[in-house]
Amino acid sequence: MHAITLDAGTLRFRDDYPLPTPGEQESLVRVIQAGVCETDLQLARGYMGFSGVPGHEFVGIAETGGHAGRRVVGEINCSCGQCATCQAGRPTHCPHRTVVGIDRHDGAFAQWLAIPESNLHAVPESVSDDQAVFVEPLAAAFQITDQVDITKSDRVAVIGDGRLGFLSAQVLSLHSEHVTVFGKHQHKLARFADKGQSVATVAAPDPADLPHHAFDVVVDCTGSTTGLGMAVQLVRPRGTVVLKTTVAGTHELSLAAIVIDEINLVGSRCGPFDKAMDALQTGVIDVDGLITNRFRLDQVEQAFHSATQPNSFKVVFDIGSDPQ
Numbered sequence: 001m002h003a004i005t006l007d008a009g010t011l012r013f014r015d016d017y018p019l020p021t022p023g024e025q026e027s028l029v030r031v032i033q034a035g036v037c038e039t040d041l042q043l044a045r046g047y048m049g050f051s052g053v054p055g056h057e058f059v060g061i062a063e064t065g066g067h068a069g070r071r072v073v074g075e076i077n078c079s080c081g082q083c084a085t086c087q088a089g090r091p092t093h094c095p096h097r098t099v100v101g102i103d104r105h106d107g108a109f110a111q112w113l114a115i116p117e118s119n120l121h122a123v124p125e126s127v128s129d130d131q132a133v134f135v136e137p138l139a140a141a142f143q144i145t146d147q148v149d150i151t152k153s154d155r156v157a158v159i160g161d162g163r164l165g166f167l168s169a170q171v172l173s174l175h176s177e178h179v180t181v182f183g184k185h186q187h188k189l190a191r192f193a194d195k196g197q198s199v200a201t202v203a204a205p206d207p208a209d210l211p212h213h214a215f216d217v218v219v220d221c222t223g224s225t226t227g228l229g230m231a232v233q234l235v236r237p238r239g240t241v242v243l244k245t246t247v248a249g250t251h252e253l254s255l256a257a258i259v260i261d262e263i264n265l266v267g268s269r270c271g272p273f274d275k276a277m278d279a280l281q282t283g284v285i286d287v288d289g290l291i292t293n294r295f296r297l298d299q300v301e302q303a304f305h306s307a308t309q310p311n312s313f314k315v316v317f318d319i320g321s322d323p324q
Helices: 038-044 135-147 163-172 186-194 227-234 256-260 273-282 297-307
Strands: 003-007 010-014 026-036 057-062 071-074 098-100 112-116 120-122 155-159 178-183 199-203 215-220 235-243 264-267 291-295 314-318
Touching: 003 297, 010 297, 026 071, 026 297, 038 297, 057 135, 071 135, 120 273, 135 163, 135 273, 155 163, 155 227, 163 178, 163 186, 163 215, 178 186, 186 199, 215 227, 227 235, 227 256, 291 297, 297 314
Parallel strands: 155 178, 155 215, 178 199, 215 235, 235 264, 291 314
Antiparallel strands: 003 010, 026 057, 026 112, 026 314, 057 071, 071 120
8 A cells, every 4th residue: 555654764655565454443444634743743853763654633434343434533542441541541641552653553644544443533524524634633732621721811822823833722712812822924823813713923032032921821832842941931920831742852941940930831632532523513613724735645755844834834645535
């Protein structure tokens, strides 16, 4: 089958990659579309030391299992279901888990994907493929409000005007009337107004000029090692900083301010697919028009380059139309 592989930091298109063989309680999914996200870019830079087929944001058609014949999206954590962590209700942190396209589990940048059937969610007819490919990152955005109690009066800042920052700001604006986005790209910031969001946008000044202690909650969606330092500067004492992105680099930051100002530091990862799907189905969250670039799997170099460009927003691989 056609697939993109990552090995020792090198991305490569292959037309002879073995078709996955579903394991017990796994389904075979024919991938229609897969999105490139910041994690994929970081994997290509060495994050997690991943080797195999990357890609974890996808919509496809289940070929086997209880969802056979239906369009599906899938949660990325493949947990054992038996250990103490799983039994305690924390399967996304199962010590035995693999993670689709990220950790020891081939992902969705391929024509076919094997994934636990329990990870799959059927896509309603009213949700298009272009919308469904956003379910996984949108669920990650909803995880913020599952972890942190945010009220209408809370002052909330989002650092980063990219894909995850945009989705996070939309979700946060459902809870707070005071959301501000700091970003580097004016045309990306303009998307918030285009979507009618009640979100203030600020072209990020020099970090030294950022306001101090101005926000109750700050969400770092920068995908950069500099994001945490900016967040610590922006948040008020006893406020909360939420880290939404992982990076291949190393943070170099004095933690003294976190101790002195008693800042709550929250790591935030995967989130609730049901809330994301419902938000897309009801139109509460609008992702239409966010896909700016489409590629075939054999255009992997162009696709990953495009995903790093300021004028690009969401890059997807159109896989369902690839020849078998």
